[in-house]
Amino acid sequence: MRKKELRLVVTFHTTADAMAMEKACKEHEVNGRLIPVPRAISAGCGLAWCAEPDERDAVIGIMDRIGIEHEELHDCMV
DSSP: OOOOOEEEEEEESSHHHHHHHHHHHHHTTOOOEEEEOOTTOOOSSSEEEEEOGGGHHHHHHHHHHHTOOEEEEEEEEO
16 A cells, blocks of 8 residues: 655546646646545546645646646645
């Protein structure tokens, strides 16, 4: 079992937004990955973007540039 660490978790209203986030982050070399939404969080779709907390500005910047709508930003143990 992996040790849980503090992560930035971005939730989305739709799966399409989550998939667009994955594509945009890969194209712009922003670290992170899609994960199932953690149980402690409730979200519109079942996918979330997980990244290091220090990537917050880069993640928000990508969403603003590309026009990806997120539901919420969470700092949680994943």
